[in-house]
Amino acid sequence: xxxxxxxxxxxxxxxxxxxxxxxxxxxxxxxxxxxxxxxxxxxxxxxxxxxxxxxxxxxxxxxxxxxxxxxxxxxxxxxxxxxxxxxxxxxxxxxxxxxxxxxxxxxxxxxxxxxxxxxxxxxxxxxxxxxxxxxxxxxxxxxxxxxxxxxxxxxxxxxxxxxxxxxxxxxxxxxxxxxxxxxxxxxxxxxxxxxxxxxxxxxxxxxxxxxxxxxxxxxxxxxxxxxxxxxxxxxxxxxxxxxxxxxxxxxxxxxxxxxxxxxxxxxxxxxxxxxxxxxxxxxxxxxxxxxxxxxxxxxxxxxxxxxxxxxxxxxxxxxxxxxxxxxxxxxxxxxxxxxxxxxxxxxxxxxxxxxxxxx
Ligand SMILES: *Cc1c(COP(=O)(O)O)cnc(C)c1O
Numbered sequence: 135x136x137x138x139x140x141x142x143x144x145x146x147x148x149x150x151x152x153x154x155x156x157x158x159x160x161x162x163x164x165x166x167x168x169x170x171x172x173x174x175x176x177x178x179x180x181x182x183x184x185x186x187x188x189x190x191x192x193x194x195x196x197x198x199x200x201x202x203x204x205x206x207x208x209x210x211x212x213x214x215x216x217x218x219x220x221x222x223x224x225x226x227x228x229x230x231x232x233x234x235x236x237x238x239x240x241x242x243x244x245x246x247x248x249x250x251x252x253x254x255x256x257x258x259x260x261x262x263x264x265x266x267x268x269x270x271x272x273x274x275x276x277x278x279x280x281x282x283x284x285x286x287x288x289x290x291x292x293x294x295x296x297x298x299x300x301x302x303x304x305x306x307x308x309x310x311x312x313x314x315x316x317x318x319x320x321x322x323x324x325x326x327x328x329x330x331x332x333x334x335x336x337x338x339x340x341x342x343x344x345x346x347x348x349x350x351x352x353x354x355x356x357x358x359x360x361x362x363x364x365x366x367x368x369x370x371x372x373x374x375x376x377x378x379x380x381x382x383x384x385x386x387x388x389x390x391x392x393x394x395x396x397x398x399x400x401x402x403x404x405x406x407x408x409x410x411x412x413x414x415x416x417x418x419x420x421x422x423x424x425x426x427x428x429x430x431x432x433x434x435x436x437x438x439x440x441x442x443x444x445x446x447x448x449x450x451x452x453x454x455x456x457x458x459x460x461x462x463x464x465x466x467x468x469x470x471x472x473x474x475x476x477x478x479x480x481x482x483x484x485x486x487x488x489x490x491x492x493x
Contacts, residue, residue, distance in 0.1 A: 144250055150468075152456040158477050160468040161458040163293070163323075163434050165356030167405050167471070169391065173357075176394040177387055192386035195376075199389045202396050203364050207336050213366055215375035218383040220322055220350035220363025224287070225251050226375040227346065227365065231316050232257035232284040239278050240287040241270040243294060243463065245320065248287055257284070268295040268428060268436070272307045279315065286311065289320045290335075291327055294458065294466035296430025300331040308342050316371065319347045322363075323432035325354035325406045326413070332431065336366050343368045351388075353433060354406050355395045362388040409433050413469045419479050423486050438464040446485045453481035 135143070150161025168174075200211040217223035224247065232238050234256040240248045242261035252259040260283075262275045270288060279286075290299040304319070311317060319335030321327075335347030346367030352358035362384050365375060395402065417435055420427055427437050439446055440462065447459040455478050458466040469475065 140253060140256075144253055147246060147250060150456065150458050154454050156454050158455045158470060158474045160434075160470050160474065160478055161456045161466075162358070163353060163432070163466075163468045164358050165353060165405070165409070165433070166469075166474060167356055169356050170395070170398050170401050172398050172401070173391055173394040177391050180387065180390040188386070190386075191382050192384065192389060194382055196384055196389050199362075199384075199393050200364075202393055203366075206396055207366055209336075209339075209366055210369075212369045213339075213372055215365045215367070215372040215379070216384050216389075217363055217365075217375075217379060218361040218385075218388070219352055219358075220320070220348045220365070221247050221251075222361075222380070222383055223348055223363050223365040223375065224248075224318065224320065225254075226378050227316070227318055227348075228252055228255045228257065228285060229378040230371075230374040235282060236284040237280060237282045238285045238287065239275055239283055241275065241289065241292065243460070244287070244289045245293045245322075248289075258282075264292075264295065264297075267297075268292075268438075269297045270299055272299075272303055276307065276310050279311065283315050286315060286317045287320060288317065289322075290333060291321075291323045291430065291432040293322065293432065294434065294460075294464075295436045296323075296428070296432045296434060298327060298329050298332045298431045300329075301333045301337075302331070304333040304338060308338065308345065311344070313342075313344050315344060317342070317345050318365075319345060321347060322350045322353055324349060325403075326410055326433045327431040328410060329431050339366050339368075346371055351392050351395060355392075355402055356405070357388070357391050357395065360388040360391050361385070362392045409469050412472060412475055416467075416469060416475050416479065420482060423479075423483050425482065425486065434466050434468045436464055436466055440464065446482075449485040450478075450481045453477070453484065455481040 152159035196216045200214040203214045204211045228251045236257040237260050238252040239260045249259045265271045321335045338345045346365050350363035
């Protein structure tokens with residue numbers, strides 16, 4: 135296949151939909167709350183500050199932000215790489231590790247960006263199906279390793295199923311992965327995880343030089359529109375990421391907002407707690423309505439609605455509620471504000487109601 139044929143065979147990344155002024159948008163795992171007033175105020179200050187002169191490029195090294203992230207996690211700034219969202223850091227990682235003829239292993243279904251990034255890099259995606267209970271099948275992922283494997287992506291909590299990996303299972307997995315293979319632990323939803331057994335990607339980095347943890351300001355911190363994320367890994371790996379990074383991808387405003395967010399983590403934690411509480415409420419209410427769903431550790435829940443997905447999506451859209459639906463598979467429903475969740479629950483109640491009997 136020619137390069138352009140490869141590109142044209144890629145499925146376009148789908149942005150979560152929502153139409154109409156009263157739309158309830160629960161399709162992109164966004165934070166329902168706007169950025170903290172203190173963060174917004176610092177962004178506004180920055181714009182009046184001479185450093186906020188937007189005729190100048192942002193700091194390319196993002197040293198101030200990397201230092202702040204480093205001290206938050208007890209690592210040095212050179213163990214931190216930043217990008218325009220952690221998707222960009224993942225892109226850097228794929229480009230730095232895998233090219234033509236190389237293989238990248240990840241679970242499936244998982245984050246939709248993984249196969250796209252892999253193919254764009256010229257490498258071959260190796261998708262390992264989730265287990266029946268929607269967990270990563272780590273044994274099968276180990277069995278999928280070949281001498282062409284360069285990178286393994288673990289997503290925990292997994293998007294879109296909300297399932298997590300435990301410290302014990304990841305330790306066991308890593309003990310069997312050759313050290314020349316990089317293992318990324320994508321923990322975009324780490325702040326919402328309340329599973330005491332759950333693995334910490336950042337902690338794994340301190341014990342395994344081939345591990346890199348990916349986190350983002352898009353979800354818990356509510357800065358999805360500003361685009362900033364980061365990776366924590368070895369000095370060598372982060373240096374490689376900076377080599378392949380798009381220069382100046384993280385804007386000055388994004389760097390400023392991320393720094394401010396790190397300074398106001400207490401206030402953000404309060405909001406995260408609200409979302410976690412709502413996740414519990416939504417899960418229980420959906421089960422009461424008769425839906426089947428597992429426990430999620432992210433800011434969304436997964437309903438394995440199978441062949442009924444398209445019909446349910448239709449009903450939800452009719453109520454102006456927008457979830458992310460994969461026809462024939464299931465529905466990923468982001469947790470919104472309490473009132474959004476109420477509207478969503480009412481729409482789901484309609485969707486489960488038996489069809490009226492026609493005379
Ligand atoms: C949302 C998400 C990200 C991060 O997205 P950015 O906005 O690019 O930081 C990364 N991984 C997963 C699994 C996600 O769901």
